[in-house]
Amino acid sequence: MSLVVRDLTASYEGLAVLHGVSLQVDPGEIVAMVGANGAGKTTVLRAVSGLLQPTGGSVHLDDREITRLGAERISALGLAHVPENRLVFPSLSVEDNLQLGGWNRKRDKRYAERRAAALELFPRLADRIALQAGALSGGEQQMLAMARGLMADPSVIVLDEPSLGLAPKVVGEIVAALAHLRDDRNLAVLLVEQNIRAAFSVADRAVVMERGRVLVEGTVEQLRDDPRVQAAYLGGSATTMPEDNVRRVATAVARYDHEVHDPAAGPSPGDPR
Numbered sequence: 001m002s003l004v005v006r007d008l009t010a011s012y013e014g015l016a017v018l019h020g021v022s023l024q025v026d027p028g029e030i031v032a033m034v035g036a037n038g039a040g041k042t043t044v045l046r047a048v049s050g051l052l053q054p055t056g057g058s059v060h061l062d063d064r065e066i067t068r069l070g071a072e073r074i075s076a077l078g079l080a081h082v083p084e085n086r087l088v089f090p091s092l093s094v095e096d097n098l099q100l101g102g103w104n105r106k107r108d109k110r111y112a113e114r115r116a117a118a119l120e121l122f123p124r125l126a127d128r129i130a131l132q133a134g135a136l137s138g139g140e141q142q143m144l145a146m147a148r149g150l151m152a153d154p155s156v157i158v159l160d161e162p163s164l165g166l167a168p169k170v171v172g173e174i175v176a177a178l179a180h181l182r183d184d185r186n187l188a189v190l191l192v193e194q195n196i197r198a199a200f201s202v203a204d205r206a207v208v209m210e211r212g213r214v215l216v217e218g219t220v221e222q223l224r225d226d227p228r229v230q231a232a233y234l235g236g237s238a239t240t241m242p243e244d245n246v247r248r249v250a251t252a253v254a255r256y257d258h259e260v261h262d263p264a265a266g267p268s269p270g271d272p273r
């Protein structure tokens with residue numbers, strides 16, 4: 001399914017924060033949404049997934065309008081929202097968190113299949129299935145938040161800053177998982193990221209937000225060369241990942257897997273808890 005957002009406006013307590021945002025994400029595509037703090041990226045995701053009622057404009061999943069539906073209904077129609085700060089239930093086990101993600105699908109016979117697919121995507125979760133989610137590292141909690149979103153069997157997934165606070169090799173693992181969801185599962189992925197290098201390493205297109213509007217959009221290749229993007233994001237030192245390096249990401253993931261699956265290597269030191 002495609003996610004189609006047209007002229008979206010939204011406000012908090014009467015104060016307008018989105019001033020007509022339009023974007024589209026097609027199946028098998030990752031669109032990165034980047035921009036400064038307060039540009040409105042989180043608000044777009046909240047308005048799209050029904051957590052905030054937009055004041056105008058429209059949101060469609062293919063031809064189906066979802067603009068004013070509630071979050072549960074939108075989730076059931078195939079859109080998963082993985083929120084900022086990886087809001088897992090800390091006192092519940094990994095298993096129970098996954099089950100909650102699939103609550104609206106639990107009785108259907110593909111539930112076990114989806115659980116297996118989520119654990120295959122993030123094998124570390126399989127190893128920790130009985131642990132309390134609060135005992136997981138930051139990276140593992142992010143993986144759990146994503147796996148939980150996938151349990152509802154979405155066609156469209158929107159993620160809010162999945163790389164926040166994570167070590168580069170964990171970011172690599174998250175990025176590789178996003179590439180898998182696009183390439184092998186044909187999902188439409190809308191990715192909000194401050195880490196523009198990580199986002200651009202995997203995205204096909206990007207939307208740059210500024211003060212509640214789309215400043216510029218285009219393919220990642222076009223935007224890399226755009227002076228506005230370079231000046232704001234790519235010139236500085238805020239790098240946590242080398243640019244344009246899906247292959248290097250894959251290497252990092254393989255190395256990481258090796259460390260994780262090799263008990264002698266111990267816990268990964270860069271993964272903040």
Ligand SMILES: Nc1ncnc2c1ncn2[C@@H]1O[C@H](COP(=O)(O)OP(=O)(O)OP(=O)(O)O)[C@@H](O)[C@H]1O
Binds near residue numbers: 038
């Ligand atoms: N619950 C809220 N109540 C009032 N204003 C809010 C609320 N949430 C966000 N805002 C304001 O709305 C604007 C857009 O915020 P939003 O969180 O969407 O930006 P963002 O681009 O996601 O930034 P960040 O990267 O800091 O999350 C900002 O000016 C912010 O201060």
